[in-house]
Amino acid sequence: MTEIKWNEIIASMNDGFMKELETKPQFKSLKDLFRWMKSYIGNCLDVLKPCILYMSIFPPDHPLRRRRLVRRWISEGYSKESSNKSLEEYAEELFSMLVNMSIIQQPPQSVTTAFSDTRMVRCQVNRFLYEYIISRKKEENLVFQLGQGRRVSTQCAWHHLTIWEQWTRDQIVFESINLSRLRSLTVFGEWRTYFISKTMKLLRVLDLENASGLKDDDLEQMVRLLPRLKFLSLRGCREVCNLPSSLGGSMRQLQSLDLRDTSIVALPASMTKLQKLQYIRAGTILQADEEPPARSSRLHAIYRRRHLAVAGVKVPRELGKLTALHTLGVINAGPSAGKGVLKQIKKLTQLHKLAVSGINRNNSSKFFSSISGHAHLESLSVRFSKGHDGCLDDFSQLPGANLQSLKLFGLGNKLQQLRNQVAKLRKLVVEMGTLEKPDMEFLSELPNLCILRLRVKQPSLIFSAESSGLELDTYKKVKILEIAGSSNLHVTFGSKTMKNLEQLKLDCSSGLSSPQLSGLNHLSQLKELLLKGSNDETLKTDLQTQLGNHPNKPVLKEE
CATH class of the missing domain: 3.80.10 (Leucine-rich repeat, LRR (right-handed beta-alpha superhelix))
Known part of the structure; x- marks a missing residue:
């Protein structure tokens, strides 16, 4: 029998799978189950039904970014704005309801995002309910x-x-x-x-x-x-x-534009006509060991300009006209982008998330001043360029009331200067030369920190703090810790630190070759150790041995 014929038979079986289970006498014991499923989905809120059927768009077992799904629901008209909820807040509420109904769940063996189960980064539909959903989608x-x-x-x-x-x-x-x-x-x-x-x-x-x-x-x-x-x-x-x-003259209804990891380095001037645009994601991160495109390819010149850097896109002069924007980044705010970029950012007062590159000592004061009135800002990502010393001196201008996520790339030192503006931080990503003792003390004292990612150049990191000779309970809410650093980095965990840590990630893709871990057994809630960018079999064997001796038996995964 030909392969095509077999494919038709398999497709026929798949398409009629649930119908067979529902109607064949030999499966009558499942009758109550199907009655329950029909009632469970049929009796849910009307606003949820299109969201449930929508999940059949994506292949089964296909991890899906939550934000991608939420933005699509908004564009489909499933989310309704009200006096007390924005479109995005309402769509996130719909997502949470489907999680609570177990229709949407985290991919198997994934670790919590640390914020909450309903704010998971990636999700997928319940596999058994998926079969029921695809059996019903054709009805409409x-x-x-x-x-x-x-x-x-x-x-x-x-x-x-x-x-x-x-x-x-x-x-x-x-x-x-x-x-x-x-x-x-x-x-x-x-x-x-x-x-x-x-x-x-x-x-x-x-x-x-x-x-x-x-x-x-x-x-x-x-x-x-x-x-x-x-x-x-x-x-x-x-x-x-x-x-x-x-683009701006034709797509006047556009709300969401995702250009992340493309080779687009500038946005056209006509984009300022897109008055309904709420969401722009752009920019590309190229790793140091990534292979460049062939010299004959049209991407080669772009690659040479952007390699080893996060190059934000160049934005139009009148970007400030897009007053509906709540997500913007990564954009180039450096000298090469023109003098008016920071003035345009200042006009975007509804921003919830902002990511910029090209900040240095010469423009940092103007940058932080330009966002000082952004009271809704929840997430900020800043990549500093050469001449970054002293940039954080102006950080005090930032309104910290709602800031929950902060990413700082290319810092020199003195992280503790942030102390008074980041008490509500739940996520912190830092790339800097050296984390000194005051910096580590500052990190250990952040009361709401759930996700911590560090990229440093130093021989050791010690996650522990003492007072009057006694070890303190520190990093109490941290659930995800990621570390990248120089070769032979020694990481030590105290006996009273990170008692809620679930995932530890070691990134060896940029110099970390033989990390040493001490006190791993103190991380009593550890579920997995994720190893990225390493082919060192000796390291893997050593880590497997340590995890085997851990009371919680965490798993070792490779990325």
Whole structure:
């Protein structure tokens, strides 16, 4: 029997799997279970039902970023703004409800995000409920999946189309589908130009995260044919270098634009016409050991400009017109970006999240002054360039009332200068030369810190503090700790430190070669040790031995 025939049989079995279980006499013992599932989903709040069926867009067991899902729901109109809740707050509430119903859950063996279970970074649908959901989605012509061996119905006008990586990319089949009512298109794997059609007049969501083969010319076609688009994700599409200059004139409904990990280094001036834009993610982080593109490729010049740095994108002169923005970054705020960037940032008073690069001693005072009136700011990421000494002297201008996440890259020292502005911090990421004793004392005293990521250049780190000769309880709420540093870094944990730590990550991708750990057994809640960027079998064996002797038996994972 041919492979195609087998695929058709398997698809037929999958499509009718739940129906078989519900109707065949031999499965009558499951009757009560299906009655319960139908009641469980059918009787939930009406606002949750489209969110539940929406989960069938994504392949089973496919980890999905929470923020990606929430932004899509907003663009689909599932979230409603009210006097006491923003669109994003309401969408996050919908997400929390589905978590509490066990319809959405953390991927297996993943560790809590430390903020709360409902704020998980990645999620996936409950695998058993997923089968029930895909058996019901066709009742409303809601979601159609193009996957291996899937049968195509050309009669139905589907609302959501998802193209899975294993689909054969048959243009004739694709063009036979009725796309007149399509509201979202999601592509996994290889992109094809014919995926965009002039019949997609109602398309609101185009999600191409990590799709391969997308080119600048494809973006020109999207801008021309998709005027109602609200959500556009090009995240991970490395071959995309430029946004069309016509973007602002055509996509006036756009709310979310994700350009993270593309090769786009500047945003077009026309973007200032996108008055409904709330969310811009851009910029690329290239690791020191990443292979550059071939010299003949169009990406080579860009790579040379951006390698070994987080290069924020250059923004338009009148960026301040986008007053609806609440998420912006990474943008270039350095001298090369022009004199008016900081003035434009000052106008964006509704920002909740901001990430910038290019801050140094010459412009740090103006930068911190430009965000001193941003009372809603919850997350701030700053990459300092050369000449960063003394930059934190001006940090006191920052309103710290709502700041929960802070990332500082390229610092020299004296972290303790932050002491009076960051009492509510729950997440801190620091890249700096040396953490001195006062800095470590400052870190140990942060009362709400849940996530701590450190990249340092020093021989040792000691997570312990004493008073009058007695060890203190420190880092009480920290659940995730990530360490990157110089070779042979020795990390010591005291007997009363990090009693709630669940994940310890050692990043060896930038110089940390043979880390030594002391006091690992003191971390009584440790669930996993994550090792990144190491091929040292001796190190892995040593870590396995230490974890084997740990009372909680944590697992060793490699990234």
